[in-house]
Every structure is written in C-alpha cells, then in structure tokens.
Amino acid sequence: MDIIRVLSFEKSFGPKRVHSGVTFHLKKGEVLGLIGGSGAGKSVILRSLIGLEKPDRGQIFFYDRDITRYNERELIEIRKKVAYVFQGGALFDSMSVFDNLAYPLREHSSLTEDEIHMKILRQLDDFGLGGNENLFPASLSGGMQKRVGLARAMIMEPEVVLYDEATAGLDPYNTKRIQEMVLRLKSRGVTSVFVTHDMPSALAVCDRIAFLMDGIIKEECRVDSLPQTNESLIYQFMIGEIK
C-alpha cells in the first residue's frame, strides 16, 4: 500500500512555473531521495506533502486521502503523523532545547511533565545531545541545531519523515550520525522523503532516487541499480555534468 502518492503536481510562483506535473509514490518503510538542482522545487514538494504549500493542480494522497482539499484544522491530524526536518533546524529561539523538544509532546500527548522530562533526556542522549537541554538555540553550533531539530521532529515517533537538506553544511561526523539515524528509522518501518544535494548521503540511505528537473521527475531508479552511464541524468547530476 502506498503511504504517499503525488499525482500531476503543479505549482507556480507568480509567472514562474516550478512544477508541471510531478508524480511519484512511496510505500511503507521506503526512503525516497529527491534530488535536483537549486531552484528545482524539491523543498516546495516536501512542504506540500504536509500542506505548508497548496498545489495549483494535482493531488497528494496520504493513506489514500487527498490532503490538497484539507483545511488547516484537518491538516493538523496529518501533521501529527508526519515529521518535517527543516534545513536550518527551525528551532524556536525563545525556548531552550528542552522546551523545543517538549513542544510537540505538550501539545499532542497526554504525558505528565515527569514523563516528558524522562523522554526528552532519553531522546537527547540518542541524538548525542545529552547535557544540552538547558541551552538556547543561539548558543548551539549549526550541526547541533540540526540534530536538535531532528530530535524534535522524531520525538512524536512519526510514521513519515520529510528531510529537507538534513545533511547540508554538516561535517562528515555529523553527516554520518544523521545517515545512521535515517537508517535506524528505516529499519523501524518509517517512510521518508530525503531531499538533498548530498549524493553520498542519498546513496547511503535511500532505496530509490528521483531526479527533479524542468518541473517534472525526469528519471527515477533504485539505488542498487543506479546506471553508471552518461545516458542517465542522475549519473550526470552526480558527476556534476548537469545542474
């Protein structure tokens, strides 16, 4: 069964047409890598998957329900099941790391403050962030902010995770930690869309890769059968021949 199905997705910003019929699907536990040049509209698709953007035309099915017709209130139910990992972490800068992680739990769970406390400390340890719970986002490094963002996104144990450039700008150590975390979630059956420019990470964590160009998915293939010839656009993108 498809968890996510995107059909003929079209989106324009003013006179600029970004998508002109994007179609793809995802099965449970699958990780789809969405690659493409800067400005190809990868993040717009990702944002549309949880209703942060509305498509001009086309449909987005989440468990066979067309969410493009949903209003903000109905989308909240979808968003409880889907985690979005923002490029820069998007941490609430007026809150400590602890409160950032507690935010979704306080909103959507019936846990007591003691249980929330325990859960957050465990989550921070899992993400290698133990001891930082009282710090504020401004005092964290970029890599740590991303990891806190990830920890916050994962704390509600989502069924689907959407990664927007999760490894961009990170050092090899932090990149590897994030790859390991994506693989760990994958082994638990979590479905993911991994938007990235970072091809080594995409190859390490994705089952399939879709290449977005000129507003459509130009090529899609499984990672284990990735063509190594110049006829493949994905291969050309990997070796820097096209943007």
Next chain:
Amino acid sequence: MIRQGALYFGELFTRFFEFLGGMTLLTRNVLRELFHKPLYFRLVVEQIYQIGSRSFILVFVTAASTGMVMALQFGFGLEKFGGKLYVPKIVALSIVRELGPVFASLMIAARVGAGITSEVGSMTVTQQIDAIRALGTSPIKKIVIPRVLATIFSLPLLTVIANAVGIFGSLIVGSTELDLDPKYYFQKIIQTVFLNDYLVGMGKTFFFAAIISITACYYGLNVSGGTQGVGSSTTRSVVTSSILILISDFFLTKLFWIFEKWT
C-alpha cells in the same frame, strides 16, 4: 512616462487590495480560532507583560508631556482673551476624549507594533512559523491571538494611566506657570469630565488595539526577502497602523458621537 505611472499606480492598488484581503482573512481566522480550544492563557499573560507593562514608561512620558504642553499653550493663548480659567476644562476634555487614547495608541503602534512585526517576521524567515504548523499547531493560536488579546487588554489600561498622567501634568503646569489654584483646577476637571467622556475615549482604544496587533501580525507573517524584508515590513507595519488609527479615529469619534446623542 504614462506607462510607468500606470504601472506604479497599478502596483499600488494591487498592494492595497492584497493588504485589505490579507487583513480580512487574518481577522476572520483570529475570530474563528478564538472560540476554539485551546486558548494559551500563559502566552497571553506573557504578552501582557511584554506589551503592557514594558510600554508604561513611554506612555507615561508622552502623556505627561502632552498634558503639560497643552496647559501651557492654552493658558498663554486664552490669557489674551481672559479665558485662562477655561484651561482645566479644555485640557481635561481634550485629553480624555481624544489625545490620551490617540497618543497612547500611536506610541503603542510604534513600540509594540514594531516589536510584534520584527519578532513574528524573524520567526517567519527562520521557518519557525512553518515549524509551528509542521508540528501540528496553529500560528494563529500560538502567535497571533495572544498578541491581539494582550494588546486589547493592555492598551485601554495604558490609556487610563495616560489620561491620569496627562491631566496631572496639566494641573502642575496650571498651578505653577498659569497661577491657577490646584484645588480650583481639580474641581473644574471633576465638573467637566463625565463618565461618558471617559468611555468614548476608552471605547476607541479597543479598536485601535485590534488595528495595531492585527496589522503587526499580518506584516510579520507575510515577510519576504530575509532580514531586509523584516526591516521594511516593520516600517510598513508602524506606518500603516498609525495611519489606520488616525483615519479610524475620525469615524469612531463620529460613531460614538451619534451613539451619545442617541442615548
């Protein structure tokens, strides 16, 4: 030249209607979500502290200065016609019905409106507003409603203080500079200012508060163009709410006046 002019006015009209539509939608969303659970009471209290308590000094200084200057100007002006004794009446009525509410609102528009727009705008450009939505919560409930309620709660209270401080300032100037007996001055104020005068002035501040906070949130939520965008949105927010306060003041005065005559 003509084409450029047409384009300029075309853009101006588009922006005006965009603003009008955006404000209407935001107001509708605020009203709709206001009556749905949850209401973040703690956030409202926090904002009352930020908006109300921390604006006290600014409103205090503005009101004191206004009252003192008005007493001085009317005193010297009316002295020529032997009308110095009317200063307490004129000044008190002007402050309570007009200047107290309007000046306090303009000060709040500058301080609080700018603060809200820059704060919400920064949250928008750093995707914190998107994060609020992505985490299954509503920015209207979390960000807009607490600020709107806090402003609606704080501005009338600040106006009460502004009125009192303004009148007290005029009393000091009246007794020290115009040689009016403080007792007489106070008595005249009590005889002149009635409850309905006070209510007319205060009534306007609820509308002004809504204008300030919704305009500020609208510009904050619609920031584009990074940190530079935050700056220009903040300026636009203050200018727009100041203009809206001054324009709506006329219509509200007229409305309250009709209402007063009717009752």
